[in-house]
Amino acid sequence: MIRIIIIVVVLAAIGLASIFGVAAFAPSLLPNAVLNLLGVTVPPEEKKAEPLGRPSAKETVLIDIDPLQIPLFRDGTVDRSLFMHLMIEVRQGPDADLVNKNLIRIIDAFLSYVHALNALDIKPGVNDRAFLKQRLLVKAAEIVGPNIIVDLLFVNIFERPFN
Secondary structure: OHHHHHHHHHHHHHHHHHHHHHHHHOHHHOOHHHHHHHOOOOOOOOOOOOOOOOOOHHHEEEEEOOOEEEEEEEOOEEEEEEEEEEEEEEEOOHHHHHHHHOHHHHHHHHHHHHHHHHHHOOOOHHHOHHHHHHHHHHHHHHHHOOOOEEEEEEEEEEEEEOO
């Protein structure tokens, strides 16, 4: 009987020690009521990073990319040409400077991606403008970083058979 009492007391002591240890080293794991009961000051709640909302038109600037003529190949020959005139919408200031510095790399990534998309013959591919826009935004974000580019605008995009 004495052994059982000793075991229960030791387990209770270990349980209380572990609660005090968690309260000291990881207080966010315990509810505030338990922390108040133990006399530990409640840590201030950390503010979660909110996703950036879309800035107003006055806060952004449009960076014009010269129209691109992209030859699209089929069976080793040029089948048709894709003409794309794009504008990149970014926030004014350092974001615009960063995009302007990397504009050549962004254009190269766009050209490479359109060629790869056409070569892989993924459906809907370059014919689905919403899909193409999302993929080009991802490619641009890989170069300049996330949350830099606000939007990608198609000024003009069309295909023409190659003569």
